[in-house]
Amino acid sequence: MKDREITTLKSSEIDLNMATPMLKQFLDIKLKYQDMILLYRMGDFFETFFEDAVTIAKDLEITLTSREGGALGRIPMAGVPAKAVDSYIAKLLQKNHKIAVCDQTQDPAEAKGLVERKVTRLITAGTLSDPNLIDSNKNNYLAAITKDKNKDLYGLAYVDITTAEFRITQTNLSQLISELNCIKPSEILAPTKKQKIQPFQIVPEETPDLDDEILRNFNCTKCSPSLFDEKFAQKIIKETFNVSSLECFGYPEFTLGLISAGVILDYIRETQKQNIPKFDVISPYTISEFVSIDANTRKNLELTETSRDKNKKGSLLWAINRTSTNMGARLLSKWIHQPLQNLTEINKRQDAVEELLQDSQSRIKLTSLLDKVYDIERLSTKISNNSVNARDFLALKDSLENLPMFKELLKDKKSPYLSVFNQDYSQINTLCGIIDKTIADNPPISIKEGNLIKPGVHEELDYQRSLLSGGKEWIENFEKKEKERTNIKSLKIGYSKTFGYFIEVTHANAEFVPSDYTRKQTLVNAERYITPELKKYEEEVLSAQSKSVEIEYKIFCDLREYSKEYVTALREISHNLASLDVLLSFAIVASEHKYIRPYVDNSNALIVKGGRHPVIEQLLPMGEYVANDLCIYSGAEENSDMTQFIILTGPNMAGKSTYMRQNALIILLAQMGSFVPAEEAHIGIIDKIFTRVGSVDDLSTGQSTFMVEMNETAMILNSATEKSLILLDEIGRGTSTYDGVAIAWSVAEFIATKIKARTIFATHYHELNIMCNSYPYIKNYRMTIEEKNGEIKFLRKVVPGGTSRSYGIQVAKMAGLPEDVISNAMHLMQKMQKNYVTKLGITPSKQDSETPQLSLFIE
Template sequence: MSAVTGPPAELAERRDELTPMLQQYVDRCAEHDDALVLFRVGDFYKTFCGIAEEVARLCELTLIEREDSTGTYAAAGIPVDNAAEYIERLLDAGHRVAVADQVEDPSEASGIVERAVTQIITPGTVVDDELLSPDSTYVAAVVGADADTGDAPAYAVASVDVSTGECRVAPAADRAGAREEVARVGPAELISGPGTPEVDPDCPVTDWDDDAFAVDAARATLAEYADPDRFAAVEARAVGGLLAYAEYTQGDDGSLEYVSRVRRYDPADCLRLDAAALRSLELFENRAGGDREGDTLFETVNETVCALGRRRLASWLRRPLVDRAAIEGRLDAVGELSTRTLLREELRDELRAAYDLERLVSRVSRERANARDLRSVARTLSIVPNLKAALADAESDRLGRLRDDLDELRETRELIERAIAADPPQEITEGGVIADGFDEELDEVRSTEREGRAWVADLEQQERERTGIDNLEVGHNQVHGYYIEVTDSHLDSVPDEYRRRQTLKNSERFVTPELRRREDEILGAAERADALEYDVFREVRAEVAEAADRLQGVADDLADLDALLSLSTVAVGPDFCRPTFHDGDEALEIEAGRHPVVARAQAEFVPNDADLPAGGVALITGPNMSGKSTYMRQVGLIAVLAQAGGFVPARSASLPVLDRVFTRVGASDDIAGGQSTFMREMSELTDILHDATEDSLVLLDEVGRGTSTADGLAIARAATEFLHDEVGARTLFATHYHDLTALADEREGVFNLHFTAIRDGDDVTFLHRVDDGPSSSSYGVEVARMAGVPDSVVERSRELVEATDGHERAPAASTAPAATDGAGTADGESEAASDSSTPPGQQTLPGTEPEGAAADGADALAAELRELDLARTTPLEALNRLQELQDRVTDR
């Protein structure tokens, strides 16, 4: 946290000399020394001294000076009515914000008004509508098990959305699993507790009290929300400590009663997608970092009509199913809705009227809901009978269960409709909130007030007739109350019972004993009505809060229905089909598959087939820009969308149920973390080789390009062999190492694919069509020319390519005959092999041939390479052997 938090030193050092208000400010800052305190003074949240300077700078406010008997202090104020905009800036700057509100009525305070921190706002615990997006906002915690006790699992990841009450906890067997689950949750804030591993979250990290994560304290906290015995020790510590933090952020009352369902889940129960897969497949964020609508899978398939459904659809894409029956259940519902157009549109029209019931319930439970919020609850409940009626003849089991589960909560809806005015004001303390006829006592008080106001309304005409003063007026202001105003020209006609109240320039204002009595009666009735309305409203709100659990159940059902409708709306689009699933021993087959995001953005998109047998490895070669990466991603996205329960962009799709999708796509580095692009690539490859199974889908793009040709090709070959021989995962591997294509002759499950192109002189046309066999060229020079590289560079590149054509060779090249249509042709292989002056794995450019190379040394190295049993060599052994051979060449 920033150094500006805590009490300003210049105030804290002389606290006892300060005014009572500043003393209170110092005390609130000391109590919350990890946050920036906004201190309510009138219509502003004030800050002072160094904190004021920081707030003024970040919020672009004018810094003023506050002077009192104890000194002059810098001050900055944020208007209460527009606080959210400024608080958001403070959060973006990395601050936690503690809001110190007035907690007693200034008119009733005997001295200085008491202020207390009512809310601590952090990036992961925002609850105000002005600061929330429609998407889920999670705060998460990762806790490691106590090594001394041998607890299992090793880690636990807990998350809670304070705005909705959604709370989950998952076990993780190791640090990689914990890191993967944090990436899947995508928290806005991560809480660091004891044993928290390095998980590299893309969010702020907050240190929290270790004592809250102690097993006894955490279980005691958790017991307020769920049975702690349902959770392993490390899980209870993670979720209990996190809930304690969430309670702390809600201020003095710390109410989280609406968190009534703490759910434990196993990441293995869904299709696992780590951070690399989420990023590479662009499920929720496009890799370019833009925010253009439709650039992600989520935005492409998001046709939801309410916030509940939007969050549910995102959750389904983050955690696709692995239970085949559950997948088929969703697909049945999506299929039925896609064919019943009238039903689909009727349901969508009804759901458009649904408010964000999850967040409404949380506000009701925290006693922060106003009258309009309650009317929104009632309006949402009012659509439930219509939804149930529309689903009366639904045939799929999933839709039938939704119909039966939807709870009308008739008594809650009727209570709100009877109690709350049809169009209530925003404020709940200023009257007009409770409907007439709901509370007898309130009706009597209101009747008294109305009768008094009616008497006053008639008074003007009566007095004009009685006094003969035709311009006499009856009025009211906040200072003097009710009055009778007479111009100076008619003062002689004023009756004796008039009592002068105020003298103006050209008139006098009077009051009569009866008008004074009526005024007291009206004002007294109004004050009593306002106070009584507030009490009645709180009683109604409390009664609604008692139904919080049932209301959350309705929110769940509405969210599911909207998500299913979204997927069905997408399913009726062109070129979408229902996927079929098999047990996994058959091939992954996609006919005329399309990338769901790219195909929607482009007027013309070339569909492609995919036929990937169990354990098969497809080596994909072809020109740059030909569509290799798009093709691999579209296979991954089709699998993810299908297991989420959606129809997919293809003519047909027969798929296995995958356990994980791994990606190693694109180049990026982590300079702050000390990782180069190549190290980052190797780290991702390591995770794949360790964790992939025969039920996984692996997408590799240009493995080994971050180092020398010899090293890179060796790593790429060894990794490919390992995936084929040891793992058995379905693998798509796009590469420019044409030597790798020879593996298809050595491994039964390895085969070649390539993307086609047509050369016409210096021009190249990419057909974006996948075909069998290896590619004939990478067309790198042509792509460089198309990109605008200077002609002289392009021409020199062509000369070098022509001079070195056929001389490319690497130490891991296959001893089997090479394909005759690739860049490494059979003739080229023979020519390279005969050139003993060229070190293995390196290209010899014109004018750079080594002189007097030691033929005997080259022969010895070649002999050793021929003796290597690559089929039985692990990737690590291959790298170590390669390093040894390279060192010997370097030493010579």
């Protein structure tokens, strides 16, 4: 190979015999982690070589250099400073890379040849536990998926290793995708499948064996298919949880979920090495426990972020989040994404909110206490996986010391969510006392640098510290003793870096030097000596620092091991505090914005009086939001006059979409257990919420706007039940007008007569207004506007009756289209209106009769 030529070979293609000793060490390690980027410590930098260097140079936007590789020529190299490596790791994780961190495990000064190195950390998106790399207000889930070979059934398991939450479920593909969009795992483990051999390939490529939609939207990691095995899962789960049977974890009903759980446990063992967290339980659940919300609906309703710019402000989470703790914030996000269908549990939450709402003084005091609580949930896991430090222990102690005050404030509450604090905390107090007596007030983050432990904890530690801090006193006493023993008044004790401690005696007093003095150094006017006692003291002082650090580390490890007995109890406390935090947040929002307790039951009703959008009303000046009513029932009989299906008409920007989203959010809040922004509300439990509001082309699958719209509509028609809520906006607008009206009419008719779900159907196809003549449970409503001198004002009020005008030209004028365009559009519309004929009995209102919408139904 030519000199200075940079090799393009991959690390797996290198002949080790051609590599330099350092590169051979690198390649030996890289061979074990070929699917990861290997960060290889060299002094103050972590370096990468070969294909890893090319990858990180591109993804981190750093310089790609090269270094001499002996017979290999020059090899690609790129590196990052060791002191900032975590920030670079975070960026690589965002690019879906997995990282192996290879550290120097030997002091370079002691190395005779190559410095010893080994991989100390394996970092993947789903196994992050470093607080610097994860969002404290979000869960970081690692998931695994197992597919049934014979039917549409999947087993899903997911875990957050920072909180030890471990859950499994089983469902079909459609609901699986919805659930993945709910939990948003950072990484999904999947079995591999071999693709067909492509031209110029020696072996077929292996890809994750998952649906294309999952592969497009999630970070998937390939695993050996042999791991997705029931016997393997039985073995590893029994070993991990020390149980003899898996029935306590839902076996055999959740067999596929448990197989996925086994894969996760194996992956955690592989990546976490000796720092495996303690898991208390695997919790099975069924999808039907929660309101089903598909990915599009989550996006349309802007539950935790806005759909346009992904900001928290403007989302439902932003509007109702008054939590004080990180664990409370995480739980609130879960409750938003998983509203309940269990009426008993909904009422339990509402009872707690009501008690907190009625006691303003306790609300203030509880909020103040929660402000002092650290993330006990993640602290408990740090104890279990040996990553806890001394500052963490102090944070835990400071948090737990507030429990008696929580107990006192909540002692008279009836709700199970609140009365749970009325328990004996004596064991927790014992833990707090031990931490308080053991850990120093301002310890360092590192647990191997000393200064962790308080004085008085360990006699030997105190002695070693006295050697360090009390040396002056010992020297003074030793000097005084030697003066008295030798009768040499000018004798003094000194210290030099070269010779250590010494006794200095002038030449004039040399005859009085005792026989146990050993000459160490001769000066012009004096001699320096050492004695066995002084030598022993010197050795003790020199070793005191390392000994004290060693003793402190052992004391800390003993405390850590002792604390592991409390991990399960700490997690229960953290769960109780997180629930309190969320319920208190509900009560605070209810107080601030005059929310009321909705009546929730299993009826077919959906009645909201004076409902408001929980987000928009907070973005507008107080009192400006226009409240609206809704009264709608599912399952109407054929000739029933009870409203089941609303056709909502009105111009763009009049508030149709806001009205629909508002009612969906009120339902979600109610089934979360929260109070709602309304004067009155009666919510018959909803099992699924569907929205189809706006579309764009899906370039990743080559689908047009209209195809996307039809796919979403098809999913709704095939999945909705009588207990669902359906919100449809502008069905059929992506094709010709005739096709669009026909599709919209047919979809509306199918929902109203076959599914019989509670539905709001917003449209500009005013021809649909006449459907009420055939189906009395279909009712027309419209958004009111005020028109004056050709200008319109949106009143935002929903009233009975349809409209046959869209006011499109007026809205276009408001948007700023050139006057020539507006004038021409008015002229063309008036010209076309000369042929306006209606044969289907549409009777425009007086307001609408001047410039009616053109009818499609013309003979």
